[in-house]
Amino acid sequence: MSNDSNNYPSSSRRESTPRKLPAPPLAQESKRVSRPLPRIPRALVCKQCGTCITSHNVLLPTSAIPPDSRSFRGFFGKASLFTETYNVALAKPGVQLMVTGAHTMQEVTCGICLSYLGWKIVRAHEKTESWKDGHFLMELENLYVQPDLLNPRRSSSGSDSDYSP
Template structure:
């Protein structure tokens, strides 16, 4: 051995560890345990995007379930056509609240516009003045005419909420 390596211990002089840790033996797997259980995959969110610019506004996963809607209030109409109630929306701007007289009574609402292109997409129901309509408060009534269903799974997977996310529980009236 050369002199420059004389300060390093030789591997032959190393003693074994007097207290080696013993790892537990791996569990034995029987054929009963080896059977894999399958779990259903979560639904892939399909984005609803602004028809004008393609900005993600919401997802079909946050559509208000029909079990939450009274049976006599299922056909929602906006100012320009069919509409649906949603529990969450993204990438939008909300206008100041104002009172609108709808077919189902007076409602205090905020207009919803796309944050990217300022296209009108719907209303947020702040308050329903009729006691029979208060179940809508806090939900978002989006005009389906101004939204487009995104079919590209790569784009819909990028629906991460940004700071402009808005979430609530309640929506606009049937008679919009």
């Protein structure tokens, strides 16, 4: 029986020696720039069945909302505009007369328990309101913030009627 290591000439075999790594830069040499951490998404869930409906990270940014339109109200109280929703069912579009004019809207219900959650604004008929097109007006009374499982001190109580994003 032959030893495989003897089949190779000794000149072609290299001994593995640890490489020397460069020393890390000193603290004063470091040019690291501190960046804020991204916002951790907190799920908003259906108050009736707990199904995830949307999250904080898809709230319509304040910069996209005109200054005179920052306080949204639904049929049951405070509401917020979101760019995306999940696990929902949309009703047939219809025209609704709102304080800000006529809008073609679809009722949004929970895809699991069919509880009313808000509206999808398909089209605002007033040109000044067209920035709302395609967004979801979710009534906060029908949703609650899913408790933060990683940090129990930050978890919310059951109702978010005083929730302000």
